[in-house]
Amino acid sequence: MDRLKGKVAIVTGAAKGLGAADARLFAAEGAAVILTDVDDATGAALAAELGAEYLHLDVTSEAAWAALIADVVARHGRLDVLVNNAGIVEFGDPETLTEGNYRKIMAVSLDGVVFGTKHAIPAMAANGGGSIVNMASIAAIQGEPTFAAYSAAKGAIDAYTRATAAHCIKHGRGVRCNSVLPAGIDTPMVQSLGGKLAELGAAAPAHDNASATNRLGEPVDVANLVLFLASDESRFINGQSHVIDDGASIISGNTVPRG
Numbered sequence: 001m002d003r004l005k006g007k008v009a010i011v012t013g014a015a016k017g018l019g020a021a022d023a024r025l026f027a028a029e030g031a032a033v034i035l036t037d038v039d040d041a042t043g044a045a046l047a048a049e050l051g052a053e054y055l056h057l058d059v060t061s062e063a064a065w066a067a068l069i070a071d072v073v074a075r076h077g078r079l080d081v082l083v084n085n086a087g088i089v090e091f092g093d094p095e096t097l098t099e100g101n102y103r104k105i106m107a108v109s110l111d112g113v114v115f116g117t118k119h120a121i122p123a124m125a126a127n128g129g130g131s132i133v134n135m136a137s138i139a140a141i142q143g144e145p146t147f148a149a150y151s152a153a154k155g156a157i158d159a160y161t162r163a164t165a166a167h168c169i170k171h172g173r174g175v176r177c178n179s180v181l182p183a184g185i186d187t188p189m190v191q192s193l194g195g196k197l198a199e200l201g202a203a204a205p206a207h208d209n210a211s212a213t214n215r216l217g218e219p220v221d222v223a224n225l226v227l228f229l230a231s232d233e234s235r236f237i238n239g240q241s242h243v244i245d246d247g248a249s250i251i252s253g254n255t256v257p258r259g
């Protein structure tokens with residue numbers, strides 16, 4: 001019940017899906033959790049249900065990040081955990097992706113992590129340190145033909161995790177940084193993929209590579225790992241990539257997605 005007791009935690013993209021599951025567990029484990037999103041109605045409703053706080057944050061804006069973290073520290077006195085979860089997915093292979101989609105994906109998925117990390121580190125270090133958890137994807141390490149820009153963003157997030165951890169070790173900041181690489185999890189993002197593909201006239205991708213047991217994971221499956229990485233229980237784990245895919249990526253012949 002108290003695995004995050006006394007900790008102040010920010011979760012981005014917390015209105016729905018994986019971020020919402022993180023926020024639920026964090027609140028249940030005693031954190032003062034600040035849910036942030038651009039979907040204000042949904043985010044505020046969940047925060048009210050959890051007895052938590054909701055703040056609007058478009059992660060693409062560095063100025064918004066600076067203001068939000070300053071506000072949280074001013075009111076709560078500290079920042080212990082940041083979950084850089086917000087992300088979007090758009091289809092596009094390396095030959096057909098559009099500049100607009102590419103830049104949008106990079107802005108939400110990668111810029112958000114970079115700006116959030118930049119402003120969280122000094123806020124956490126001021127109170128002895130903290131934990132940053134970055135939401136990458138199995139797409140960071142597998143060849144994803146139909147989500148090329150998404151893969152690039154997630155690979156960069158995974159690399160940025162190591163850069164951040166190494167920086168914080170070198171400069172004694174006390175901040176750990178780990179990444180999480182899930183395969184297919186049943187969230188609004190994944191539920192929307194079939195419709196987006198249909199618009200493009202493409203066949204829906206098989207989820208048979210998402211899990212060795214041919215099933216999508218549930219958001220809580222990822223949230224349990226995020227909770228562990230956020231808590232002091234993982235204090236000796238730093239700068240690591242954590243694949244969570246029901247074993248799909250270690251099955252011979254199952255490492256290259258079909259579809």
Ligand SMILES: NC(=O)c1ccc[n+]([C@@H]2O[C@H](COP(=O)([O-])OP(=O)(O)OC[C@H]3O[C@@H](n4cnc5c(N)ncnc54)[C@H](O)[C@@H]3O)[C@@H](O)[C@H]2O)c1
Pocket residue numbers: 012013014015016017018019036037038039057058059060085086087088108109135136137138181182183184185186187188189190
């Ligand atoms: N669901 C999966 O199978 C899966 C697998 C691997 C990685 N991921 C990653 O996990 C994270 C969460 O995915 P999800 O499936 O819960 O997605 P989702 O679409 O269900 O939820 C994402 C949330 O992010 C918010 N968001 C979008 N743009 C934003 C912005 N500019 N600023 C702040 N918030 C914004 C949305 O409003 C939404 O509430 C993403 O980074 C995604 O890439 C998901």
